[in-house]
Amino acid sequence: EAGVAQSPRYKIIEKRQSVAFWCNPISGHATLYWYQQILGQGPKLLIQFQNNGVVDDSQLPKDRFSAERLKGVDSTLKIQPAKLEDSAVYLCASSPRDRVSYNEQFFGPGTRLTVL
Amino acid sequence: AQSVTQLDSHVSVSEGTPVLLRCNYSSSYSPSLFWYVQHPNKGLQLLLKYTSAATLVKGINGFEAEFKKSETSFHLTKPSAHMSDAAEYFCVVSVTTNDMRFGAGTRLTVKP
Numbered sequence: 001e002a003g004v005a006q007s008p009r010y011k012i013i014e015k016r017q018s019v020a021f022w023c024n025p026i027s028g029h030a031t032l033y034w035y036q037q038i039l040g041q042g043p044k045l046l047i048q049f050q051n052n053g054v055v056d057d058s059q060l061p062k063d064r065f066s067a068e069r070l071k072g073v074d075s076t077l078k079i080q081p082a083k084l085e086d087s088a089v090y091l092c093a094s095s096p097r098d099r100v101s102y103n104e105q106f107f108g109p110g111t112r113l114t115v116l
Numbered sequence: 117a118q119s120v121t122q123l124d125s126h127v128s129v130s131e132g133t134p135v136l137l138r139c140n141y142s143s144s145y146s147p148s149l150f151w152y153v154q155h156p157n158k159g160l161q162l163l164l165k166y167t168s169a170a171t172l173v174k175g176i177n178g179f180e181a182e183f184k185k186s187e188t189s190f191h192l193t194k195p196s197a198h199m200s201d202a203a204e205y206f207c208v209v210s211v212t213t214n215d216m217r218f219g220a221g222t223r224l225t226v227k228p
Binding site: 003004041042044104107108110 | 150152157158159160161162165206208215216218219220221
């Protein structure tokens with residue numbers, strides 16, 4: 001079974017530029033998550049999709065971050081404009097069930113973003 | 117609300133000696149608990165999970181963890197460390213799928 005795919009793996013941009021990350025979850029997984037992992041910290045949930053609808057985006061800085069999952073499969077996360085404090089690894093994860101009680105997540109390798 | 121505290125930011129052991137990574141949790145409801153491992157430049161990999169079945173949970177690569185409700189702990193252990201175990205380990209508490217709280221992580225170093 002193929003795992004969660006993410007691209008690019010690394011990205012370096014200057015502050016105030018925009019950037020987009022892509023995630024393709026495991027086939028058939030209904031739920032998709034984006035996490036932000038700042039160096040030295042555990043991952044923090046940014047947004048959760050169930051199929052193509054948003055379940056939770058309470059931790060997403062909506063003034064600069066946006067995410068979509070239009071067809072209920074792959075997803076993009078965008079930052080515009082980027083700030084220095086956005087430097088982090090952005091992890092995508094997917095979960096095979098759509099019931100909130102089932103909570104095993106499978107993670108992709110992440111995208112390491114450096115904002116200069 | 118739930119939270120998790122990993123008591124050690126860094127643990128160093130010698131190859132062949134036991135590993136103990138400590139995790140305490142706080143939750144208003146019966147939680148699910150997980151340990152994930154993250155090798156450099158790799159995705160998070162699930163080691164084991166507790167979901168209200170047996171309190172002693174066995175995972176991959178010889179790791180196990182014991183859920184102790186009275187102590188609100190979920191410590192990760194392995195009898196004998198291997199060089200390949202060197203990585204970052206995260207304890208996670210969850211009540212629902214969209215509310216997984218990660219600890220800050222414990223970096224495990226294994227000395228030859």
